[in-house]
Amino acid sequence: MRQTCLNMVYDLARRDERVVFVGSDLSPGLLADMKRDMPERWYMEGITEQNLIGMSAGLAKEGYIPYSNTIATFITRRCYEQVAVDLCLHDLPVRLIANGGGLVYAPLGPTHLAIEDIAIMRALPNMTVTAVCDAKEMIRLMNATLAWPHPIYIRLAKGGDPVVSRDDLGFAIGKAIPMRRARSRHAAVLMSTGVMTTNSLAAAELLAKDGIDVSVVHFHTIKPLDEAAVLDFARDADLVVTVEEGIRIGGLGSAITDVVVEQLGTSAPPVRRLGLPDEFPHNYGLQDDLFDIYGLMPAQIAASVRGALKDKAATGVAAVNASIAARA
């Protein structure tokens, strides 16, 4: 996905002379073809994230579309004020390409885990927040970025991720994609982002074997949130389960819960938010190890759905919500 994203930067640059690349201290030879063919539009500025964002803002003010790239934690935490003021307050078309979103850098520990990136980027006015699920979808996103007039946060997955997205389902920034539709509107619906959509689809297959029919809706754009899609699937659902690779505070699950509660009131279905608790991960291993620790592997997602449906059958919506609150 990362390589696809960078290849797309060069591809977009060949199509549109406003496109520039601004990196920090990335791999040797990165975008070497772009550097060779258009050196005046290829920048590698060292470990200066604050400057990298301000410089990108200045380039955007002069009519350029900077694609600015470094590790997710550094392009969010280190220069948050620059992102807020230089990019969002000025509402400039800078694209932040964030390597290693979520738990990708599991072996490198908590300094490199972008667990709250979605939450803090989402909180900024004018910012668009995206997390596609595979390399094919990255191509669709990158094509759509060229004409988007606002700053965009582009969260990258590990790379080599299985391709589950489909060309025939279309793509537009801010438009969720139903990836699997349950036969009944009165079923559980999984709402996910990034590669958690892949795990959610796998969970749906496991549930189907047990005769539990669920929908899966993919939110490649967390902000602006496709509220119509949320409501369309949540209105008659037995249960909404949100799945994300990040802390639950302020993430996709929070965004969806806001819409469900505010728009559906007392008729809202129970909502279960799967993600990370309010803590820094302290284990290492691989990304899948951390998924396992936090209940984000397909079998665990399926188990959470089964458990929540069972709670609901036994005790009703209010008790399910209380139970969910207690677990959170």
Add this chain to the structure above:
Amino acid sequence: MATSAEAVPFIKLATPPLDQRSKYLRKLVVRALEGGERGHIGSSMSLIEIMRVLYDDVLRYRPSEPEWRDRDRMILSKGHGCIALYVLLADKGFFPLDTLDTFCRRDSILGGHPEAGKVPGVEASTGALGHGLSIGLGMALGVRMQKRDSRVIVVLGDGEIDEGSVWEAAMCAGKHRLSNLTAVIDYNKVQSAGPTREIQDLEPLADKWRAFNFATVEVDGHDVEALRGVFRRLPLAQDRPTAVICHTVKGKGIGFAENDANWHHKSKINKDLIAKLHEALE
């Protein structure tokens, strides 16, 4: 090496007396202070001659067409000194002079820090410190790529350059040899909490900028002729950015406020204080 702040006196400037235009511009500052009943007095007064010379003699701009593509870009990175900028923009006709009376009021375009897109002539929204030089160097790169001859001037405060981001930007500007970029430092030597020598000593300041590959010059920041002499020569070198360190006096022109950190910002400014400010400028 100094052992205490007291051991190092402020640099004594042999500045000529303020002329009528400098006094007039300061009275416009007082007009905004009266309108808003608040404002960064000391930080604005130290900037007046810098702003005056830039807008009277140096910058290329069109008040009726603030986004004119070939204009010079001036970013006030020390956004809290914005009244000095507002005064020059009003004086040049970017907006009516009486807009100054609305400073900091609910529906005014003139806030306590300048906002781009709201105030004609303001290039970047500043206020959070340490942002302007990076934005300016991005603009300077963009202008250079487009082979246009616009210059980018970024005015920084001395307290502001405590921020590490300023030195990230300086390193980057030096690397790119941006001769169309000039950093102007309003070195009044008093930051909000007290003298810079006590709070965060910047010396040797000129050496720092030189080390970052800036052609660096020092000038009396209240001497209009001296400022003209420097600014009209920009860029000072064809192969690197310029730094102009302006030795200034915080609160310049208001005798009782000069060099006093207590006058960095004042709120609840009443009629009596306004009268005293006017009196000081007579």
